[in-house]
Structure formats: C-alpha cells, structure tokens
Amino acid sequence: MSPQELRDLIEQYDTITLYRHQHPDCDALGSQYAMKTWIEDNYPDKHVYALGAETTHQAEFPPSDVVSDETIAKSLAVVLDTSNTARADDKRFLNAETIVKIDHHPDVEPYGTYRMVNENAAAACEILSEFFLSFPDAVLSGKTAEYLYMGLLTDTLGFKVSHVTGKTLRIAAELADKGIDIPAINRQLFDKSYAEFETANYIRSRIMRNNGGNVACVILTMEELEALHTTPSEARNYIDEIGHVKDFDIWLLMTEKAPDVYDGSLRSKTITINGVAAEFRGGGHACASGVKELSYKEILNLLDRLDQLASVS
Ligand SMILES: [Mn+2]
Structure with a gap:
C-alpha cells in the first residue's frame, strides 16, 4: 500500500x-x-x-x-x-x-x-x-x-x-x-558489561589453531562455564569474539553441556560449512552453522574435516 x-x-x-x-x-x-x-x-x-x-x-x-x-x-x-x-x-x-x-x-x-x-x-x-x-x-x-x-x-x-x-x-x-x-x-x-568483557577475554585466550592457522577453535568445559557463570548456549553467543580476524577462515566455539557432550557454533567468512555441520548432527546457513552432541573425540574429527575444507579453498 x-x-x-x-x-x-x-x-x-x-x-x-x-x-x-x-x-x-x-x-x-x-x-x-x-x-x-x-x-x-x-x-x-x-x-x-x-x-x-x-x-x-x-x-x-x-x-x-x-x-x-x-x-x-x-x-x-x-x-x-x-x-x-x-x-x-x-x-x-x-x-x-x-x-x-x-x-x-x-x-x-x-x-x-x-x-x-x-x-x-x-x-x-x-x-x-x-x-x-x-x-x-x-x-x-x-x-x-x-x-x-x-x-x-x-x-x-x-x-x-x-x-x-x-x-x-x-x-x-x-x-x-x-x-x-x-x-x-x-x-x-x-557497550558490554565488565563481566561480558571478561568472559570475552577468557574465550579469546583459549583459542587453538590448526597447522595452517586458518581454523580457530575454542572448547569450553563444564568447569570453565561454571567459573564464567554462564550457560553453554549463552557462552556460544560469544562466537563473534573469535571472528573478524584476517588469519581465520573458519572459527568455532564448542561448549560442554554434559560430561563429554558438546554443542558448537561454526562460522566462516566465505567457505561453505553447513555440509560438514550436517555430518555432525547439525546444519544451518552456508557460513553460519551449528553442531550438536559431539564427544571430544568427534570434535577432533570435526576439526580435521574443517581443516580439509580450509586447505582446499
Ligand atoms: Mn528487521
């Protein structure tokens, strides 16, 4: 009208x-x-x-x-x-x-x-x-x-x-x-609260990278989440804190919700990641996906798959 x-x-x-x-x-x-x-x-x-x-x-x-x-x-x-x-x-x-x-x-x-x-x-x-x-x-x-x-x-x-x-x-x-x-x-x-700022600092300090350096991953355990006074899903809202880095093509944040059970948020700049996410009980958009209920061992497999994606692109 x-x-x-x-x-x-x-x-x-x-x-x-x-x-x-x-x-x-x-x-x-x-x-x-x-x-x-x-x-x-x-x-x-x-x-x-x-x-x-x-x-x-x-x-x-x-x-x-x-x-x-x-x-x-x-x-x-x-x-x-x-x-x-x-x-x-x-x-x-x-x-x-x-x-x-x-x-x-x-x-x-x-x-x-x-x-x-x-x-x-x-x-x-x-x-x-x-x-x-x-x-x-x-x-x-x-x-x-x-x-x-x-x-x-x-x-x-x-x-x-x-x-x-x-x-x-x-x-x-x-x-x-x-x-x-x-x-x-x-x-x-x-503007963030000081508590949010400190949580972001902690998450940034926990980054691990693959050999090429272009896949960045943070894994937060139940103990760490408790110390941060945050829940697994709230913590994953901080995924942006490990993005916007020139060196990273793919980044992910995994949070433990039960002993050895992790959910994760995955992001990329241009690489399509939802296909790999689907292999780990997840999915989503081409450059923004999630994965569900992985063991620590499966996280290592996921990182291998993302490493392959990042190295061929
Ligand atoms: Mn709107």
Missing part, C-alpha cells in the same frame, strides 16, 4: 494496536515504538497500544501495553518486522478489523488486509522512516527518530551488511538531522 493509503487508514481508526515478532530485536521494538510515538504526536486523541510479551536486554523500551480482546477486535492492527503470523508475539492481531503488515523479510506469508513490504529494505525501520518522511506536514520527533535509528543500526550491524543502500544512508542522515545523540545510542546498544 502507498504511504497515503496507510495514513488514511490510521486517520480512520480511533484505536490502533501494534505488534512485533517473538524474541524481539531492536528493529522489531524500534519500529513498533516509533509507530506509537509518531501516531501519538500527530493524532493525540487516538489510542495506540504496543503489544508483545517478550522484550530485549540490548536497549530500554517502554513496557508493553495491556488490552482486551474487544479492543483489538475493533482496532487497526499494524504488525512490524514479522514475516509470518506464527512468529508474531501476540497473535490476537488476527482478530482485528483491519491488519497491515510492514516488513522487510522475504514475503513468505503475505498475511493481512494490506501490506507495506519491501524485501530490499535493510530494516522495518527503513520502511517506516520512508513512510514518515513522505509527510513533511507531520511531526517526526527526536524520540521517534531515535527508535528508528536504533532499528536501522542494529539490523545492519552498524551499516555494514549488503542490504545497506544509498537510501538507507540518506534515511539515516534525515534521522540524524532530528537531533539524535548518535554516540549515546551506540553506547546503549553496543
């Missing part, structure tokens, strides 16, 4: 309910709260509710609203950053009178009465920014701009991924002009 059609729809409804996906990131929450503040700033008499049970620890967002099923039924529902209905945090949007999907993921399930979907957009916040910026007569506050910038920045990993276009950067520039505090936003989103 066009920006004007969406604006007309917002003007028609007194009650608007907003939705995000499960395990929300800063694009899901940022787009949701940007929509809420923009509508409240421009249409102060309307009732706008942001719904969803889960939140993120990466940044602070207001608490979710609580609304009745009756309120949802008569509302305009706008679902943000959510490619399919099963992924929506609050599925009651399906009972709303009118549903709008605003998203940038592949449109695998074109749900809703209307759609504003652009698979080439870097973030839901990019689509929403474009919508807001097409109305110079409407207020786009600093708070709304901050929410939008947070979504853009996190979904593009700091404007570093291939989805970033000239349009993404022009939109970021327009948001910057609204007086947002860019360094403060970056600190809020990306």
